[in-house]
Amino acid sequence: MSALPILGVWLGGLALNLWLARFETRATRALVAAIFGATIILLWEMIVRIYGVPTVILPAPSLIAQSFAANGSILWTDFVQTILKGALTGWLIGAAAAVLTAIAIDRSPFLQRGLLPIGNFVAALPIVGIAPILVMWFGFDWQSKAAVVVVMVFFPILVNMVAGLRATDAMQRDLMASWAAPYGAALWKLRLPAAMPFLFNGLKITTTLALIGAIVAEFFGSPTRGMGFRISTAVGRLDLPLVWAEIVVAALAGTLFYGLVALIEKKVTFWHPSQRT
Amino acid sequence: MTEAALNAPVPRRLRIATGDLLPILTVLLVIVAVWYLGAIRMNASWERDQAARAGIELTLPDLIGRTLTQDRPVLPAPHQVAVGLWEGVAGQPVTSRRSLVWHAWVTLSATLAGFAIGTGAGILLAVGIVHSRSMDQSVMPWAVASQTVPILAIAPMVIVVMASAGITGLLPKAVIAAWLSFFPVLVGMVKGLRMPDAMQLDLMRSWSASRPQQFWRLRLPSSLPYLFASLKVAIAAALVGTIVGELPAGATAGLGARLLSGSYYGQTVQIWAALFAAAILAAALVALIGAVERVTLKRMGLTQ
Numbered sequence: 001m002s003a004l005p006i007l008g009v010w011l012g013g014l015a016l017n018l019w020l021a022r023f024e025t026r027a028t029r030a031l032v033a034a035i036f037g038a039t040i041i042l043l044w045e046m047i048v049r050i051y052g053v054p055t056v057i058l059p060a061p062s063l064i065a066q067s068f069a070a071n072g073s074i075l076w077t078d079f080v081q082t083i084l085k086g087a088l089t090g091w092l093i094g095a096a097a098a099v100l101t102a103i104a105i106d107r108s109p110f111l112q113r114g115l116l117p118i119g120n121f122v123a124a125l126p127i128v129g130i131a132p133i134l135v136m137w138f139g140f141d142w143q144s145k146a147a148v149v150v151v152m153v154f155f156p157i158l159v160n161m162v163a164g165l166r167a168t169d170a171m172q173r174d175l176m177a178s179w180a181a182p183y184g185a186a187l188w189k190l191r192l193p194a195a196m197p198f199l200f201n202g203l204k205i206t207t208t209l210a211l212i213g214a215i216v217a218e219f220f221g222s223p224t225r226g227m228g229f230r231i232s233t234a235v236g237r238l239d240l241p242l243v244w245a246e247i248v249v250a251a252l253a254g255t256l257f258y259g260l261v262a263l264i265e266k267k268v269t270f271w272h273p274s275q276r277t
Numbered sequence: 278m279t280e281a282a283l284n285a286p287v288p289r290r291l292r293i294a295t296g297d298l299l300p301i302l303t304v305l306l307v308i309v310a311v312w313y314l315g316a317i318r319m320n321a322s323w324e325r326d327q328a329a330r331a332g333i334e335l336t337l338p339d340l341i342g343r344t345l346t347q348d349r350p351v352l353p354a355p356h357q358v359a360v361g362l363w364e365g366v367a368g369q370p371v372t373s374r375r376s377l378v379w380h381a382w383v384t385l386s387a388t389l390a391g392f393a394i395g396t397g398a399g400i401l402l403a404v405g406i407v408h409s410r411s412m413d414q415s416v417m418p419w420a421v422a423s424q425t426v427p428i429l430a431i432a433p434m435v436i437v438v439m440a441s442a443g444i445t446g447l448l449p450k451a452v453i454a455a456w457l458s459f460f461p462v463l464v465g466m467v468k469g470l471r472m473p474d475a476m477q478l479d480l481m482r483s484w485s486a487s488r489p490q491q492f493w494r495l496r497l498p499s500s501l502p503y504l505f506a507s508l509k510v511a512i513a514a515a516l517v518g519t520i521v522g523e524l525p526a527g528a529t530a531g532l533g534a535r536l537l538s539g540s541y542y543g544q545t546v547q548i549w550a551a552l553f554a555a556a557i558l559a560a561a562l563v564a565l566i567g568a569v570e571r572v573t574l575k576r577m578g579l580t581q
Contacts, residue, residue, distance in 0.1 A: 014411075021411030029414050036415035057442050114300030118308075124509075125559050126517040128429075129532075129552045132540030137319075137351065208425055215430035219524055220540055228430065235437045243434055251426040258425035 006046050013039030059241045067241035068248060074230065075249050082227040083253045085142035086214035090149025094210075095203060098154045102161035106187070112162055119159040127152050131217040140221045148217040153206035157199070164198025165191055197272045200265040207257045211250060309355055313345075316354040320344035323351070353546045361550035374530075377554045383531040384519050385558060387447050391454025392515040396508065398455070399462030406463075407470040407496070408488075420463055428456060432521045450522040450531075457518040458511035465507025469500025502579060505570035512562045520555060532558075 017035055020028045041061050047053065048060040055063065068075070105111040131148045138144035168191050176186040218228025227246050234242040269275055317340075324343045328335045335343070345354045353361070365377030372379060406413045432453045439449040473495050481491045523533025532555045539548035 017415050018411045021414050024410075032411065032414040033418040037419060057438060110300050111304065112300075113297045114302075114304035117297060117301055118304055121560065124513040124563055125556045126513075126520050126552075128517060128521060129536055129555055132536055132548055133545070133552075136540065136543075136545070208427055211427035212429045215427055216521055216524075219433060220537075231431065231434055235434050238441070240438070243431075247431050247434075250430060254425040254427055255422060 003050075006043060006050065009039065009042055009046065013042075055240055056238050057240075059244055063241045064244040064248065067239075068245040071242060071245060074242075075245060077225050078227045078230050078246065079249055079253065081142060081223075081225045082145070082214050082218065083211065083257075086145030086217070086226070087149055087210040087257075089142070090146035090214065091153055091206065091210040093146065094150035094153035095157050095206070097150065098157035098202075099161050099199065101154075102158055102165060103187070105162070106165050107183075116159060116162055119155045119162075123155040123159060127155075128213060128216050131213070132220045135217060135220040140223055142226075145214045145217045145222075145226075149210045149213040152209045152213040156206050156209070157202040160198045160202030160205075161195060164195030167191075167198060168194045196265075196269045197274070200261065200269060203261050204258060204265070207261055208254055211254050211257070215250065312352075312355055316350065316352045317341055317344045319351040320347055323347070349543050350545055353549050357546055358549040358553060361546040362553050365550050365554065377532075377535070377550065380530060380532050380535050380551070381554050381558055384516070384523065384533070384555070387450035387522070387531070388454050388512070388515045388519045388562075390447060391451035391456075391519065392458050392512050394451065395455035395458035395515065396462050396511060399459045399511075400466050400504075403463050403466035403470060404492070406467050417467070420460060424460055424464075429453075429518060429521055432518060433524055436522055450519045453518040453522045454515035458515040461507040461510040461514060462504070465503045465510075466500060469503030470496045472496075472499045472503070498577060501577065502574060505566065505574070508566050508570075509563050512566060513559055516555070516559050516562065 013035055017032050020032050020035070044058075045061050048058060059067075105115060128148070130151060134147045134151070135144045138147050172190060172194075173186070176190050181189070215226075215228040215231070218226045219232055222229040227250060231243050231246050234240070234246070266275055321340060321344050324335065324340055324347075328340075344350070345357070347353075350357070362377070365375070369376035369378075402416065406416060435453055436449045439445070439452070477495060477499075478491070481495055486494070519531070520533040520536070523531035524537055529538075532551050535551035535554075536548055539545070539551060
């Protein structure tokens with residue numbers, strides 16, 4: 001009998017979505033996605049309550065929300081330590097280094113042909129593994145986390161930027177040449193703007209990588225704050241609602257970070273076909 | 278945002294041309310040279326300390342020789358890592374706990390199990406999404422949004438929670454690997470299954486092909502290039518997930534556990550050897566899928 005309300009909510013959400021999906025407008029599309037998410041959370045809450053799932057295995061969403069509200073200051077310090085200091089600093093340094101490297105090797109096809117395959121190869125490797133080494137070198141504080149993030153984001157952005165700098169076609173370059181544009185002007189006015197869609201693709205991929213690097217590096221040693229530290233110690237104390245609250249923060253930060261980069265992309269590459277609607 | 282994420286330009290090179298060999302080797306050589314210089318620089322201060330304490334004057338060649346043969350260097354030199362890797366692979370019986378082959382096998386089995394689960398689930402869900410509009414509108418936004426969430430960071434928690442529920446061994450790691458390889462496959466497969474254009478679909482309809490026939494004979498074959506591209510991403514992600522899943526203190530087997538114990542005991546050579554073992558494993562897995570891709574696409578006549 002206890003399964004009936006769960007089934008009811010599920011079927012209700014399903015029927016509503018099946019009906020709404022027939023309209024195909026912007027509003028209903030957003031609504032369908034929202035209903036799907038809400039149904040999942042509702043089902044989660046009901047299953048946990050009705051079947052008495054132990055908090056250790058899966059805390060109810062309401063408990064997580066309570067923990068989120070109660071531990072605001074802890075979550076904020078962790079956010080500053082891990083996201084702002086570790087991930088964001090590292091991401092900015094890594095992105096700047098990758099872009100500058102791409103521009104520096106721009107005039108040497110030889111170096112590009114050598115670096116691109118290696119960059120592609122390294123981008124597929126489990127780079128998080130260098131976290132213990134970098135924690136040894138740079139100490140426990142956020143500097144070592146930023147260093148891990150720098151290494152993690154460098155190669156994907158480099159590969160994308162190098163590909164982007166090649167993205168102009170011969171006609172456009174000929175036009176620049178016929179205007180007697182020097183290398184610098186051609187780079188600044190034609191090839192850098194043309195590389196932006198590629199660059200932003202790399203930047204968007206690496207937002208998640210940056211968060212992952214910063215959090216995972218904290219498992220190898222950290223001061224007594226930070227999201228990775230909090231997750232591992234809270235798991236040790238079986239304070240699962242706090243762990244989940246940290247996960248919510250990580251999810252929000254990740255989405256926000258991605259959204260921010262996507263927003264800047266929209267402003268910068270407004271001319272690109274994928275941005276026109 | 279979702280459309281932009283899916284349509285973004287993705288640079289992909291398929292093969293290393295033979296003409297690229299010289300540049301690649303040059304860059305590799307530069308990397309090794311920088312590595313040696315770095316090893317000498319970073320290990321030198323400890324050696325100078327030791328020499329000052331013992332009251333000996335170190336000549337430069339002496340200093341360089343010592344920095345490259347330290348027992349626990351800050352940065353081990355390439356040849357030390359190579360020796361560590363060789364000892365771990367060939368110097369031990371395969372069943373030994375010090376054998377890298379054994380640890381790599383523990384990691385690989387969890388990776389493959391998770392990869393199989395994740396890929397299967399991703400393909401099934403993609404088929405559902407392509408055929409049901411409400412599923413597409415419900416699931417896809419969340420699937421794309423979930424890409425921005427650092428799922429990997431909670432991997433250790435999954436391990437601990439599942440251990441407290443009595444599930445240990447291969448399965449918890451496989452769950453993380455599956456979760457990570459699921460999304461690339463889902464996104465790539467949805468894109469691939471949607472590839473046939475209206476003309477091709479119309480042709481199928483004019484032959485009065487049923488929906489299963491349309492699926493098996495048109496949609497599935499035309500999705501394969503996308504599937505293989507995402508499989509390569511997925512297997513690399515699965516391996517990373519497994520390794521991170523091996524990090525919590527309880528784990529004693531696998532490349533991740535090897536990294537962690539190396540970092541606890543300051544065994545830098547062990548860390549680097551494990552790291553390179555993981556890199557070789559990742560490269561081998563990606564190359565394997567690449568080989569299957571080439572053979573399959575060639576037989577389908579999609580590539581030369």
